[in-house]
Amino acid sequence: MNTIALPALEKPWAQEVRTDPRLLFDIAHAVGGPFHVVYPEQFADNLRAFQAVLDGRGLHGQVYFGKKANKAGCWLPRVAELGGAVDVASAPELVHALAHGIRGRDIGVTGAAKSEELLWLAVRHECLIAVDALDELDRIAALARADGPARILLRVLPPGAPHSRFGLSPGDLHQALIRCATLRDHLDMTGFSFHLDGYAVAPRAQLCWGMVEFVAKARAAGLAARAISLGGGFACRYLADEDWEAFTRDRTADWFHAGKTFDKFYPYAQGPTGAAMLDAVLATEFDGVPLARQLRDNDIRLFLEPGRSLLIDAGFSVFPVQGFKRNDDHGITTVGGLSMSVSEQWKGSEFLPDPILLPRNPAPESRPIASCVGGASCMEYDVLTWRKIRFPQPPAAGDLLIYPNTAGYQMDKNESEFHQLPLPPKVVVTRADGRWQWSLDR
Numbered sequence: 371m372n373t374i375a376l377p378a379l380e381k382p383w384a385q386e387v388r389t390d391p392r393l394l395f396d397i398a399h400a401v402g403g404p405f406h407v408v409y410p411e412q413f414a415d416n417l418r419a420f421q422a423v424l425d426g427r428g429l430h431g432q433v434y435f436g437k438k439a440n441k442a443g444c445w446l447p448r449v450a451e452l453g454g455a456v457d458v459a460s461a462p463e464l465v466h467a468l469a470h471g472i473r474g475r476d477i478g479v480t481g482a483a484k485s486e487e488l489l490w491l492a493v494r495h496e497c498l499i500a501v502d503a504l505d506e507l508d509r510i511a512a513l514a515r516a517d518g519p520a521r522i523l524l525r526v527l528p529p530g531a532p533h534s535r536f537g538l539s540p541g542d543l544h545q546a547l548i549r550c551a552t553l554r555d556h557l558d559m560t561g562f563s564f565h566l567d568g569y570a571v572a573p574r575a576q577l578c579w580g581m582v583e584f585v586a587k588a589r590a591a592g593l594a595a596r597a598i599s600l601g602g603g604f605a606c607r608y609l610a611d612e613d614w615e616a617f618t619r620d621r622t623a624d625w626f627h628a629g630k631t632f633d634k635f636y637p638y639a640q641g642p643t644g645a646a647m648l649d650a651v652l653a654t655e656f657d658g659v660p661l662a663r664q665l666r667d668n669d670i671r672l673f674l675e676p677g678r679s680l681l682i683d684a685g686f687s688v689f690p691v692q693g694f695k696r697n698d699d700h701g702i703t704t705v706g707g708l709s710m711s712v713s714e715q716w717k718g719s720e721f722l723p724d725p726i727l728l729p730r731n732p733a734p735e736s737r738p739i740a741s742c743v744g745g746a747s748c749m750e751y752d753v754l755t756w757r758k759i760r761f762p763q764p765p766a767a768g769d770l771l772i773y774p775n776t777a778g779y780q781m782d783k784n785e786s787e788f789h790q791l792p793l794p795p796k797v798v799v800t801r802a803d804g805r806w807q808w809s810l811d812r
């Protein structure tokens with residue numbers, strides 16, 4: 371059987387929930403279809419870790435949760451409790467954050483040219499708006515005349531990514547600073563921001579270091595310029611190094627159903643991750659001076675916008691098995707639900723941590739089999755996993771299939787009601803009195 375095992379790294383909570391003898395089958399019975407399990411306690415731990423790094427380095431700042439990475443409401447009260455903030459990019463996201471207790475002052479608004487409704491709400495609620503273009507700055511200034519002052523950051527087009535759709539070019543940035551100075555009564559120019567693709571430490575440290583000069587320039591022009599936001603993109607880990615290395619080294623088309631090939635995969639094992647990566651950025655030295663000290667000495671607050679790295683290890687997805695057959699040397703498992711619930715397929719890639727079979731009737735004597743996993747639609751390409759996964763026994767209708775660690779961008783980014791199937795609900799699990807309880811996310 372030509373396959374490779376890529377076991378997911380799992381937190382104890384996830385193992386406990388999935389090995390509880392009845393819990394997931396009871397939920398599946400109640401829901402009657404696929405569902406996502408989310409655990410806000412893990413999210414809170416991840417958020418606290420970022421905040422602890424800021425504290426540890428003696429920095430004032432704020433962690434804005436990049437909300438687009440998961441639509442559940444359950445994260446938001448935890449953000450409020452921990453004194454965090456939320457980064458939104460649409461009016462419904464902003465309203466959702468407000469409705470779950472996030473104050474307007476603790477909401478950041480990013481994205482390319484924003485809708486008038488979003489800008490109006492943001493100004494009214496004193497949100498922090500990352501300005502992406504000069505015409506947007508003018509629109510914000512117009513709204514701010516009635517309802518301002520508007521709190522803004524100027525988002526910078528990264529010199530290392532000159533073809534990015536986002537951010538102000540050096541010339542526009544210069545113009546923006548002049549306008550901010552003219553419009554000082556209506557605009558509270560809070561500082562600068564950027565957001566980089568990729569997960570590297572050095573370019574983030576470099577760009578942030580360079581922005582300290584921008585801050586000085588803005589202050590010299592009489593602007594407040596208190597903060598720099600270094601965006602999101604903190605690395606995450608899903609697999610052990612040795613498994614990931616074996617996969618990237620030995621991969622053949624033969625491991626995949628129909629000989630399917632992919633051009634690229636998310637880096638499923640990398641380091642430093644999450645809060646440790648933030649610490650590495652802050653420890654980066656220029657001329658012998660660590661970035662953290664440079665920020666402190668210049669009285670600059672540090673904002674971050676982590677999405678995926680706050681959701682890592684904080685949820686998984688559960689699909690009921692609807693059938694299994696064998697056309698070839700390997701099997702085809704079909705689950706209730708669609709590949710849109712594992713959104714990596716919609717970027718021309720595949721989510722690699724092994725799905726885990728939960729048989730309704732475990733058969734320890736059974737022989738392992740290899741199988742790909744398809745969704746319940748009529749599309750040839752509706753495949754959750756093209757890779758042949760080794761299961762301990764043939765999947766059967768009534769079993770459950772778990773996709774581990776899907777909370778960040780996988781579970782709900784691309785979901786649709788194709789075939790008029792309802793969207794999978796999110797089930798919030800909490801531990802109380804020594805047992806697991808569950809409720810539906812609102």
Ligand SMILES: *Cc1c(COP(=O)(O)O)cnc(C)c1O
Nearest residue numbers: 436480565602603675676677678
């Ligand atoms: C998407 C996004 C983030 C979050 O990115 P992650 O990679 O999930 O950390 C932060 N800031 C901006 C502006 C974004 O668009």
